[in-house]
Amino acid sequence: MSASIDSAKVPQFFCRQPKSVELIQAEPVFRSLPNFQTPEPTADTRCAQFIAGGKAFLYTLPSGVQVVDTVTGEVLVRIPIEDVFETNISPNGNYVTTWSKLTKDPAAGADAAPAVYLKNVNIINIDLPNRTFQILHSFLNKTQNGWIPQFTADESVVCFYRNPYSLNFFKLAGASTVFDFSKPLYTLDLKEFGKIEDFQLSPGKNPSVAVFIPGQKGNPAYIKVYSLPNVKSPVSQKQFFKGESCTFKWNALGTSILALVSTDVDSTNKSYYGETQLxxxxxxxxFDQKIHLPNEGPIHEITWSPTSREFAVIYGYMPAVTTFFDSRGNSIHSLPKAPRNTILYSPHAKYILVAGFGNLPGDIDILDRQNKFSKVVSFQASNTSVCKWSPDGRFILTATTSPRLRVDNSVKIWYFNGSLVYYKAYTELNSVDWRFQPLTDFPPITVSKADKVDCEPDQSAIDYLNKQPKKNAANGGKVGAYRPPHARSSASSSGTGRSLADLHEQRVGGGRSFVPGMSPSASTTNVSDPAGSESKSAQKNRRKRANKKNENDSPVSSPAAPAPAALSTPATAESLVVGGVFSIEEKKIRNLLKKLRAIEALKQKQANNEHLEDTQVLKIQTEDAVRKELESLGWKGDE
Known part of the structure; x- marks a missing residue:
């Protein structure tokens, strides 16, 4: 990669596969960096990420960690630590921490009880200009939860805990210093309150730390915020009784923090996903306050604006509500209800992406924050598991990755007006991310004509769009309702499907049924079976019903009259299901409708706060699957 491309400051992203990794230059020319040497195809690449500021790119191999230059592709540092499963980078990129596979200490013997393991967490200082590294400290952490040491924004202090009740803070003076990690600079001891479940150091010039202590054995849960280096008393705190886990999100300035507290079980039995509070x-x-959300239901997403002056929350049962708040928690704007669970501000906070991913269809709305949240465009990126803005705020990356989905793994780049400009498919894609670059590397986005013109798409995007099925202009792109094979040749094959009301009318009409297109009156007439498909017992029952009807209609008992001539007209197989016998598809529909009615009854009990067994709750959760199966059999509508 030539230096001229770097001076143009174009966006760049990486794609990691199980046994390979590649760097790709984005617009205006989408191509792999020519000087970057991909790993050998036999080597597993478990981790990959850009070092802060985009100075270098790091990826792991079974033999160690490689750090390469993002412009020349040259290897800068090789760190010989084997079997690294996870990595983390400090804010300025001067420190790398790694978590390696647990390995028993050979000096203790294979039969030692309890087993003795080697230290598997390493804090490493890397000096990119001199292409050197130094392992500053190593310690043992048997799980991949809570192992990551955290650094202040200026990287002068590192923090981690050696026991679940206290946090240790250590001074980092430089790579040449011999660190004594046995003597912390100061310690935050919270044993009197309980175990520390999570903590988060703030960004910004004035470092703070937020800690969460879950409630146990009748004791309340706590959120405490300390301003470093004062760890004796919190500057802000909150106490409550419902809280088992917590997610912290600081604003960019490090002046305010959002705490999303959740429980696994909803005490009111209204939500399968437990309870959430913000x-x-x-x-x-x-101030320290609870954010009051008017709609019931889980909180799907919280995010801060890059300006640190506002944040957004998506909450409630689907379709969910999206509300924007100022930095003091006052509501400033709400969007209409929609199936959304993801919200992302662009780096310059001009545009806001609101989308529904995961088990939602993948609809994306782009809003203009500087124009009263007006909608710029809507488009769809189905099966998206990763979505991120480019560092210049002009492109959106969406990707389908494994193991979230093991089929159709791919990367798509969209221009912010919804135009697809790049596509690349992978057999298996594990992770993808943009290279960080400051906004000062790019011209500002204005409302000029140039910004409204579609970005020139790459040939890969053109080829991908050409392969997609075209919408039928005759019917507005709508696909007709599915019809079972036995009904496709009937006169009613152009119908749009049967509703639940139609099927109910068939069932109550003397227990007989008719195929779509047949007049309802014909379905109530007893017709002999010329094809001989009616069983003897069915014929006998039919004659009994006819005789009884004649006796009721006549005031004087008389011999049974012969059947009217009209009844002797032969019926075709397409026009009538004879003798009240349903087809296989109709039997399935009838049974599925019974299930739906049972589910509705259980939902009514649940709404009345009546106790339900676990099997009944599981039955309610099958409603979507039952409705999908009904639709596949040609049923449409609601009861």
Whole structure:
């Protein structure tokens, strides 16, 4: 890669596969970096990420960690630590921490009880200009939960815990210093309150730390915020009784923090996903409050604006509500209800992406924050598991990755007006991310004509779009309802499907049924079976019903009259299901409709707070599957 491309400051992203990794230059020319040497195809690449500031790119091999230059592709540093499963980078990219596979200490013997393991977490200082590294500290952590040491924004202090009740803070003075990690600079001891479930150091010039202590054995849960280096008393705190886990999100300035607290079980039995509460705290201690959300249901997403002056929340049962709040927790705008669970601000906070991924269809709305949240465009990126803005705020990356989905793994790049500009498919894709670059590397986005013109798509996007099925202009792109094979040749094959009301009318009409297109009156007439498909017992029952009807209609008992001539007209197989016998598809529909009615009854009990057994709750959760099966059999509508 030539230096001229770097001076143009174009966006760049990586794609990691199980046994390979590649760097790709984005617009205007989508191509792999020519000087980057991909790993050998036999080597597993478990981790890959850009080092902060985009100075270098790091990926792991079974033999160690490689750090390469993002412009020349040249290997800068090789760190010989084997079997690294996870990595983390400090804010300025001067420190790398790794978590390696647990290995028994050979010096202790294979039969030692309890087993003795080698230290598997390493804090490493890397010096890219001099192409050197130094392992500053190593310690043992048997799980991949809570092992990551955290650094202050200026990387002068590192923090981690050696026991679940306290946090240790250590001074980092430089690569040449011999560190003594046995003597922390200061320690935050919270044993009197309980075990520390999670903690998060703030960004910004004035470092703070937020900790979460879950409630146990009748004790309340706590959120406490400390301003470093004062760890004696919190500057802000919140106490509550419902809280088992917590997710912290600081704003970019490190002045306020959102705490999303959740429980696994909803005590009101209204939600399968438990309960969620959102709290807002600041480092000044002026306010700490719960964010009141008017709609019931889980909180799907919380995110801060890059300006640190507002945040957004998606909450409630689907379709969910998206609401924007100022930095003091006051509501400033809400979007209409929609199936959405993802919200992302562009790096310059001009545009906002609101989307529904995961088990939702993948609909994406782009809003203009500087124009009263007006919608710029809507498009769809189905099966998306990764979605990120480019560092210049002009492109959106969406990807389908494994193991979230093991089919159709791919990367798509969209221009912010919804135009697809790049596509690449993979047999298996594990991770993908943009290279970080500051906004100052790119011209600002204005409302000029140039920004409204579609970006020139890459040939890969053109080829991909040409392979997609075309919409039928005659019917507006709508696909007709599915019809079972036995009904496709009937006169009613152009129908749009049967509703639940139609099928109910058939069932109550003397237990007989008719295929679509047949007049309802014909379905109530007893017709002899010329093809001989009616069983003897069915014929006998039919004659009994006819005789009884004649006796009721006549005031004087008389011999049974012969059947009217009209009844002797032969019936075709397409026009009538004879003798009240349903087809296989109709039997399935009838049984599925019974299930739906049972589910509705259980849902009514659940709404009335009546106790339900576990099997009944599981039955309610099968409603979507039952409705999908009904649709596949040609049923449409609601009861």
């Amino acid at each position: 709290y807002l705290l600041d480092i000044s201690g002026l």
